[in-house]
Amino acid sequence: MKLGTGKIPHHWIEEIINLAGERIVVVDRDGIILYINSAYCEFLGTSVEESIGKPVQDVIENSRMHIVAKTGQKELAALQPINGSDMIANRYPLMIDGELVGAVGTVMFRNPEDWLLYKNKIQHLVEEVNYYKTKAEKNVKSKYYFKHLVGESPSFTGVKRLAERVSASQSAVLLLGESGTGKELFASAIHNNSTRSTFPFVPINCASIPEHLLESELFGYDEGAFTGAKKGGKKGQFQIADHGTIFLDEIGDMPLVMQGKLLRVLQEREILPVGGQKSIPVDVRIIAATHRNLEKMVEEGTFRQDLYYRLNVIKIEIPPLRKRIGDIELISNNLLKKLEREFYRKGIKLSSEVVERFNQHKWQGNIRELENVLERSINVLDGDTIEISHLPLYLRDDETISIPGKSNVNGLVSDQDMPVQPLKETLAQVEKQAMLQALSITNGNKLEAARLLEIGKSKFYEKCKIYSIH
Incomplete structure (x- = not known):
């Protein structure tokens, strides 16, 4: 045919x-x-x-x-x-x-058997996709709840109650406090206690991302936006956080240009990827944090006033550790439980002398410094009790900065025993010791140490070279 x-x-x-x-x-x-x-x-x-x-x-x-x-x-x-x-x-x-x-x-599928055969062939692929999906979701889930915020001092419990009360709101939250006070823990707890808790919690440290990368990190980019751009483009953190919470830590370090773009996102509730032509709607709650004085920065013109008012809807000031009277031992014991799991140890405790020394210390690095001290102590611990001898050198000595010579009972330098040196050399020794102490507090983090000393990053690195601090 x-x-x-x-x-x-x-x-x-x-x-x-x-x-x-x-x-x-x-x-x-x-x-x-x-x-x-x-x-x-x-x-x-x-x-x-x-x-x-x-x-x-x-x-x-x-x-x-x-x-x-x-x-x-x-x-x-x-x-x-x-x-x-x-x-x-x-x-x-x-x-x-x-x-x-x-x-x-x-x-x-002509019969149920064909359907089952097809299902079995793709089942392992479905399981693999689900595995990576779950893994990715875990990376954007917040892991801290209000129960993890330990403390019984009035200054702390009042702040914690306020944070719990506002967690159900959709308004922006501004967390203020010194470095190491636990601002990210508060942000995480607020998210987990909110109606957005089943959606992502995405923390961004505005100070740690280079200025030229910050926009693409926050808002993503389209394919071909710049040399080296990933094929197909890349989602920004705001898209990843859609329906959830984005935590902008160290917001005071955000460049002015980016502040303007962030303000637009807050006002319009949409983002424009780098190199993109079309805006993308996003629904996120903003929690911002900083150790800086934003009001002063507004006066100086280094932080936008309109953005400040947008972020400062609910302000929560977290007290430093030195003002949380009675909480230091409680926090130390809680941190020890965490460190015991990491070091596979049990029953570690503090001696009464160490507790007393901890209560006297000013804790410039706050809870972060306390955790570093405890971790260092466990590393050199033979038994199960942390003694004064296990503490870092700067905590074993008196709280006052020592300079060459002997100290009297008040911790002051004796005029008779101190050798006379040129003032420039004496000041240099004090400066170097202050830098070493700041680095010890921040576990070697030079950026954090510079912040503690309230000097610029470039100046700190320059002095490290002068004093051979590596």
Whole structure:
């Protein structure tokens, strides 16, 4: 039999459909079956003759073909329970010469066994996707709750109650406090106690990201936005945090140009990726934090006043450790439990002398410094009790800075015993000791040490070179 170009016999077409694994049905505008193939009828336990001319819902369980034939709205990849199995159905409106005349429906898999075979083949891929999805979600989940904020002093409990009270709000929160007071823990706890707790918590340290990368980090970029841009572009942290909370730590270090772009996001609730032409709507709650005096920065013109008022809807000032009378021992014991797990130790405690010394210390680095001191002590601990001898050198000595010479009972330098040195050398020794102490407090973090000493980063690095501090 010779066939002309484009001519396929009718019975070939039906067999092609059957071999393709498709069950197919065609209905008119009233949902009456005009055509159904034998493969579909075989699965349904009926025949073509019995099905033609009947309402589709009387022949096919849970059918929506009659609805599609009326509405003209296609339904793709819809789950349809048939004979105890979930089949994948596609339903298309049938348009002839621009007129809706009926609908065409297909169902994948000729029998439940085919469906199970397909399901088993892709199951490991689904499991792998779910694994990485869960892993990614864990990376943007906050892990701290209000129960992790330890303290019983009035100055702390009052702040904690305020944070709990405002956590249900959608308003911006501004956390103020010295470095190491636990601002990120507060932000995390507020998020976990809010209506957004099931969505991402995304912390960003504005001081640690180079200025030229901050915009693309926050707002993402489109493909080809700049040399080296990732193919397909990249989502920014605001998109990742959608419906959740974004924590902007060290907001006082954000460059003025970026402050303006952040203000636009807060006002318009949308972002524009670097190199992008279309804005993307985002729904995030902002929690910002800083150790800087933003009001003073506003006066100096280094922080935008309009952004400050946008962020300063709810202000929470976290007290430094030295003002939390009675909390230091409680916090120390809580930190020791955490460190015991990391060091595989048990029953570590503080001697009464250490507790007394801790209560006398000013804790310029706050809880971060306290944790560093405890970790250092455990590293040199033989038994289970931390003594004065296990503490860093600057904590073993008196709180006053010692300079060459002997100290009297008040910790002051004796005029008789102190050798006379040029003032420049004496000041240099005091300066070097202050820098070493700051580095000890911050566990070697030079940026944090510079902040403690209230000097610029460049100046601190310059002095490190002068005093051979590595």
